[in-house]
Amino acid sequence: MTEDEQKQAAAEKAVEYIKDGMVVGLGTGSCAAKMVDLVGAMVAKGLKITGVPTSEATATQARNLGIPVVGLDEVNVIDLTIDGTDEVDPQGRLIKGGGGAHLREKIVASLSDRMIVIAEAKKKVSQLGAFKLPVEVVQFAAPALKPRLEALGSTPTLRLAKDGTSFTTDEGNYIYDCDFEKIDEPEDLALTLSTMPGVVEHGLFIGFADIVLIGTDAGVEVIEIADEPGG
Numbered sequence: 213m214t215e216d217e218q219k220q221a222a223a224e225k226a227v228e229y230i231k232d233g234m235v236v237g238l239g240t241g242s243c244a245a246k247m248v249d250l251v252g253a254m255v256a257k258g259l260k261i262t263g264v265p266t267s268e269a270t271a272t273q274a275r276n277l278g279i280p281v282v283g284l285d286e287v288n289v290i291d292l293t294i295d296g297t298d299e300v301d302p303q304g305r306l307i308k309g310g311g312g313a314h315l316r317e318k319i320v321a322s323l324s325d326r327m328i329v330i331a332e333a334k335k336k337v338s339q340l341g342a343f344k345l346p347v348e349v350v351q352f353a354a355p356a357l358k359p360r361l362e363a364l365g366s367t368p369t370l371r372l373a374k375d376g377t378s379f380t381t382d383e384g385n386y387i388y389d390c391d392f393e394k395i396d397e398p399e400d401l402a403l404t405l406s407t408m409p410g411v412v413e414h415g416l417f418i419g420f421a422d423i424v425l426i427g428t429d430a431g432v433e434v435i436e437i438a439d440e441p442g443g
């Protein structure tokens with residue numbers, strides 16, 4: 213199976229969880245885009261759902277497919293969010309944000325009853341950190357935050373757009389891609405980054421994933437993530 217076929221297989225399995233009447237968080241990225249295409253085809257056949265897109269790109273894709281989309285002003289609860297990932301570890305902890313949408317993705321995931329993560333096989337890792345951790349920062353703070361991110365043990369690189377200018381997110385912020393090589397204590401790092409003034413959001417998603425669907429040559433691996441004790 214190619215990586216593309218693995219993504220497609222994971223997306224096909226994920227949409228089986230969508231039921232009529234649901235409010236569905238629609239993720240961002242190439243794997244999520246396959247899921248949105250499938251949802252579009254289901255809506256064309258009569259499925260009634262409401263989508264909450266996690267980026268402008270996904271909103272445009274969904275609208276073009278005829279999926280009704282709303283913002284957070286119009287929904288109280290999101291039943292299910294389906295999104296891709298850049299890495300997932302055995303505890304279901306994620307690194308996201310390769311597509312630069314992790315701020316809205318995390319907000320939507322945080323409002324969702326359930327999050328299903330879909331990915332191709334190479335995204336499953338034993339330890340997080342080989343993928344550079346995206347950290348979204350306000351533009352004003354960017355120069356001051358670089359040395360602070362270095363002090364945490366990373367090599368931060370300001371993300372650039374294709375035209376060589378600074379990449380800006382849907383919310384108008386910059387992203388540092390932080391190379392930690394490996395992240396030994398994701399919870400500690402997440403807390404440190406979350407309390408750093410000027411950091412808007414980081415790509416560590418801890419305690420969000422409920423089900424991880426990995427496309428592999430042997431089929432789709434379904435991983436149910438156990439709740440944290442007391443969580």
Ligand code: 5RP
Pocket residue numbers: 239240241242243244295296297298307308309310311312313314317
């Ligand atoms: C976007 C994301 C994506 O889910 C992540 O980058 C995976 O994308 P892809 O499926 O294209 O590899 O977090 O912010």
